[in-house]
Amino acid sequence: MLEIKNVYKEYVQGDQHVNALVDCSLSVTKGSFIGITGRSGSGKSTLLNIIAGLTIPTSGEVLWDGQNIFRLSDKELSLYRNMKIACIPQHQSVLSHLTVLDNVRLPHYLSQRSGDSTKEALRLLEYMGIENLASRKPKRLSGGQLKRVAIARALINKPRLLLADEPTGDLDAQTTDEIIKIFRNMADDGMAILMVTHDMQTTSYTDAEYIMKEGRLDKPY
Numbered sequence: 001m002l003e004i005k006n007v008y009k010e011y012v013q014g015d016q017h018v019n020a021l022v023d024c025s026l027s028v029t030k031g032s033f034i035g036i037t038g039r040s041g042s043g044k045s046t047l048l049n050i051i052a053g054l055t056i057p058t059s060g061e062v063l064w065d066g067q068n069i070f071r072l073s074d075k076e077l078s079l080y081r082n083m084k085i086a087c088i089p090q091h092q093s094v095l096s097h098l099t100v101l102d103n104v105r106l107p108h109y110l111s112q113r114s115g116d117s118t119k120e121a122l123r124l125l126e127y128m129g130i131e132n133l134a135s136r137k138p139k140r141l142s143g144g145q146l147k148r149v150a151i152a153r154a155l156i157n158k159p160r161l162l163l164a165d166e167p168t169g170d171l172d173a174q175t176t177d178e179i180i181k182i183f184r185n186m187a188d189d190g191m192a193i194l195m196v197t198h199d200m201q202t203t204s205y206t207d208a209e210y211i212m213k214e215g216r217l218d219k220p221y
Helices: 044-051 074-084 100-110 117-127 143-155 173-188 200-205
Strands: 002-013 016-028 033-037 059-064 085-088 161-165 192-197 208-213 216-218
Touching: 002 044, 016 044, 033 173, 033 200, 044 161, 044 192, 074 085, 085 143, 100 117, 100 143, 117 143, 143 173, 161 173, 173 192, 173 200, 192 200
Parallel strands: 016 216, 033 192, 033 208, 085 161, 161 192
Antiparallel strands: 002 016, 002 059, 208 216
C-alpha cells in the first residue's frame, strides 16, 4: 500500500546543511500498526509530513499503490490527502466554534463526498464512546475527549492509512492506554496506522516498532 524508499531530506540553514532524514525506507501494509519512537527533533514529524505530501524529500520515493505521490498533479495529491490518508496532528486541532458533531463532519464537506455525514459522524462518535457529547463545544471537553473527537474526524472519509503525530503526548496514562487500544482495534479492522511518539510505552500494541535517531530509521534490535 505505502512504500517509502531511500528518502533523504536536507535543509539549508545559513551556510550549514542539516540532514533531517537519512536514507529512510519503510513499508506499510493494510491492517498494520507501526510505531516510530524517538526524541524530539529526530525527524519523526518530517517523515510524516513527507508521507502526507506536505514536504518534498530531497531524494527518494514515497509510493502509494506503486505510484510516486510527488509525481501526482496538485488535484491528485489533494485527493490522496483527503481520501486515501488522514492525519491526527500533534497539537489540538478541533475547531472551538463548532460542536463535536460538526467538527467530525467537516472533512466530509471539504472533500465533497456523497452520503449521510451526520449518520456516519454519529457512528464514529459511538465507536469512540463519546456519542453523548455530540452537541457540546470543545471547551467543555477533557483532553482525552478532544483526542477522540480528532480521531473520529480523521476517520470520516474512510481513509486507508492513519498518520498519528504524538497522539498521546498530552494525555494521562489511563487515557493514553485507551487511545492506543482504539488504534489497535482499528488496525485489526483493516486500517493501516503509522504512529510517531516519544513515549516508548505506547508501542506495546503495535505490530512493528522503529526508532528514529538523527534522521535514521532503524529497528530497535
